[in-house]
Amino acid sequence: MVQSAELDVAVVGAGFSGLYLLHRLRGMGLVAHAFEAGSDVGGTWYWNRYPGARVDIESQEYSYSFDEGLQDDWRWSERYAAQPELLRYLGHVADRFDLRRDITFDTRVASAVFDEAAARWTLTTDRGDTVSARFCVMATGCLSVPNAPDFPGQADFAGPAYHTGRWPHEGVDFTGQRVAVIGTGSSAIQSIPQIAKQAEQVTIFQRTPNFSVPAHNGPIDPGVVEAWNANRAENRQKQRLSAGGFISSDPTELLSVEVSDEVRRDTYEQRWARGGFAILGAFADQMVDPAANAHAAEFTAAKIRERVKDPAVADKLVPRDYPWGTKRLCVDIDYYETYNRPNVTLVDLRETPLDRITGTGVRTTAADYPVDAIVFAIGFDAMTGALARIDIRGRGGVALKDEWAAGPRTYLGLMVAGFPNLFTVTGPGSPSVLSNMVVSIEQHVEWICDCIGWLGDRQLGLIEASRAAQDAWVEHVNEVADMTLYKQANSWYLGANVPGKPRVFMPYAGGVGVYRELCDGIAAKGYEGFVLEPAAG
Ligand code: FAD
Ligand code: NAP
Numbered sequence: 001m002v003q004s005a006e007l008d009v010a011v012v013g014a015g016f017s018g019l020y021l022l023h024r025l026r027g028m029g030l031v032a033h034a035f036e037a038g039s040d041v042g043g044t045w046y047w048n049r050y051p052g053a054r055v056d057i058e059s060q061e062y063s064y065s066f067d068e069g070l071q072d073d074w075r076w077s078e079r080y081a082a083q084p085e086l087l088r089y090l091g092h093v094a095d096r097f098d099l100r101r102d103i104t105f106d107t108r109v110a111s112a113v114f115d116e117a118a119a120r121w122t123l124t125t126d127r128g129d130t131v132s133a134r135f136c137v138m139a140t141g142c143l144s145v146p147n148a149p150d151f152p153g154q155a156d157f158a159g160p161a162y163h164t165g166r167w168p169h170e171g172v173d174f175t176g177q178r179v180a181v182i183g184t185g186s187s188a189i190q191s192i193p194q195i196a197k198q199a200e201q202v203t204i205f206q207r208t209p210n211f212s213v214p215a216h217n218g219p220i221d222p223g224v225v226e227a228w229n230a231n232r233a234e235n236r237q238k239q240r241l242s243a244g245g246f247i248s249s250d251p252t253e254l255l256s257v258e259v260s261d262e263v264r265r266d267t268y269e270q271r272w273a274r275g276g277f278a279i280l281g282a283f284a285d286q287m288v289d290p291a292a293n294a295h296a297a298e299f300t301a302a303k304i305r306e307r308v309k310d311p312a313v314a315d316k317l318v319p320r321d322y323p324w325g326t327k328r329l330c331v332d333i334d335y336y337e338t339y340n341r342p343n344v345t346l347v348d349l350r351e352t353p354l355d356r357i358t359g360t361g362v363r364t365t366a367a368d369y370p371v372d373a374i375v376f377a378i379g380f381d382a383m384t385g386a387l388a389r390i391d392i393r394g395r396g397g398v399a400l401k402d403e404w405a406a407g408p409r410t411y412l413g414l415m416v417a418g419f420p421n422l423f424t425v426t427g428p429g430s431p432s433v434l435s436n437m438v439v440s441i442e443q444h445v446e447w448i449c450d451c452i453g454w455l456g457d458r459q460l461g462l463i464e465a466s467r468a469a470q471d472a473w474v475e476h477v478n479e480v481a482d483m484t485l486y487k488q489a490n491s492w493y494l495g496a497n498v499p500g501k502p503r504v505f506m507p508y509a510g511g512v513g514v515y516r517e518l519c520d521g522i523a524a525k526g527y528e529g530f531v532l533e534p535a536a537g
Contacts, residue, residue: 015043017139051194144386188377216275245439249281307336322489407504411465461535469529
């Protein structure tokens with residue numbers, strides 16, 4: 001339970017972001033408390049327990065860097081850690097730094113209202129708690145609100161239905177069952193091979209195929225761990241200054257359009273053999289030059305055709321209508337090979353759209369598919385979803401959801417004009433989901449905490465993004481996105497997966513390192529672009 005109703009900082013969420021915030025704020029001698037809708041810490045890795053869930057960045061890179069002892073003591077077992085291990089890691093962090101005593105679980109923050117006279121935020125929860133805090137940090141996650149399935153007839157379905165983002169804690173046994181999986185994003189691509197190993201029959205309903213690369217997962221190579229630890233400080237610094245927040249992609253300056261066909265093929269083959277996001281570092285022009293991007297797409301398509309035996313099925317699995325990498329690349333274990341199994345069927349919803357869910361299964365315009373269970377792997381209301389579900393009111397009682405009616409507008413993805421002392425972690429306008437998120441989270445947490453400390457040292461009570469700085473930042477985020485191919489995909493980066501959501505490219509595509517330097521420069525100039533006011537009284 002919250003010990004004090006008068007906090008220095010209220011934190012919403014207890015995933016990677018909320019846990020580090022609590023630890024850091026406590027270390028500054030501040031009174032901080034977190035509220036978490038789940039029953040324990042972990043965030044993404046608490047909720048997403050579907051079979052096959054695992055990280056897409058190498059384990060040692062997708063971990064906190066802030067504590068040497070933590071890094072010395074923790075050992076990952078696999079190259080790409082699976083969800084149970086990631087959850088154990090976050091539980092270990094909570095234990096190690098004794099964080100749970102400052103977290104109220106099973107409690108959802110319903111509203112956060114700024115009281116201008118008192119210069120404080122008042123938070124209310126769905127359990128009736130009210131707390132007041134000088135600062136409020138929304139560590140609510142970019143992918144924490146699953147899209148609710150909304151298919152005609154779904155209430156008629158007699159069997160169980162699951163969303164990958166809200167998987168039952170006790171697990172699901174599909175033995176002997178016929179299972180429908182709707183969706184073919186990362187969650188589906190990870191879970192389908194596992195479900196197919198257990199179920200009698202799996203039918204996959206695909207609207208848009210994704211580009212996926214093999215993880216080549218396995219027990220973590222002791223040599224990799226040794227090399228990582230031998231240069232850990234340097235590796236961590238390289239991550240922080242890199243484009244994507246990870247270094248295993250080993251990016252080159254080579255341009256795909258300038259090398260010979262042979263060099264290009266060899267480069268891609270070598271990176272394919274390394275697995276995972278190594279391919280992202282192959283050429284510097286693949287995300288900005290359509291011709292270079294087409295090379296990556298052609299190479300990946302050829303691999304899909306190699307991996308899938310039936311050419312007609314392979315053909316359906318090849319993405320055609322958006323550039324390679326403009327939706328987060330999926331990292332799979334035997335995804336395409338799973339279509340070679342006799343118990344797996346692919347239904348292309350572009351050819352035969354989903355008509356309705358019936359009492360006994362899924363009906364397309366062409367056929368009925370009787371199933372015992374349905375898995376909805378249909379994604380999230382990303383980046384703004386969790387914030388939109390809290391009634392956040394800033395100056396003059398203005399609601400954040402009204403302020404963002406035409407799409408999110410922030411300064412640096414950290415603050416919003418009109419909402420003083422309210423911070424967002426990995427909010428829209430920051431690199432966020434385009435990166436190794438742990439690196440982006442650490443940078444935000446440190447920037448926010450340093451800012452709060454800096455204000456305290458100067459007897460300043462309020463910080464707020466100026467509208468001019470916010471407008472300029474939004475323009476910059478758009479300009480940078482326009483230099484890339486990202487906007488050519490109907491992705492959740494643009495809000496395209498949620499009917500009625502404004503189409504705005506939300507993350508900052510300028511890179512983690514560039515962004516960090518911008519944020520640090522702004523802080524060094526006395527928080528340029530922010531309006532500062534003395535503490536009340
Ligand atoms: P979260 O982990 O989402 O935690 C936010 C918490 O806030 C949640 O527990 C939620 O319950 C809580 N919350 C939200 N609203 C409220 C409220 N109103 N009141 C109380 N509590 C609230 N990123 C990568 O970089 N690499 C990966 O491989 C990767 N894999 C992923 C796999 C899946 C299946 C998903 C969904 C995301 C993945 N991500 C990955 C992104 C992942 O979300 C981040 O890496 C990271 O875990 C986010 O941490 P967070 O603390 O910011 O948010
Ligand atoms: P997603 O990428 O948004 O995929 C959702 C899938 O459901 C898409 O194939 C989508 O098709 C389909 N879909 C949605 N609504 C549908 C409908 N009404 N009818 C038919 N199909 C529908 O969601 P996700 O797979 O959960 O992944 C989200 C993000 O989480 C990822 O991009 C990644 O950042 C993160 N993640 C990472 C990992 C990892 O590897 N570590 C694993 C899971 C998730 P359309 O494309 O046609 O809309």
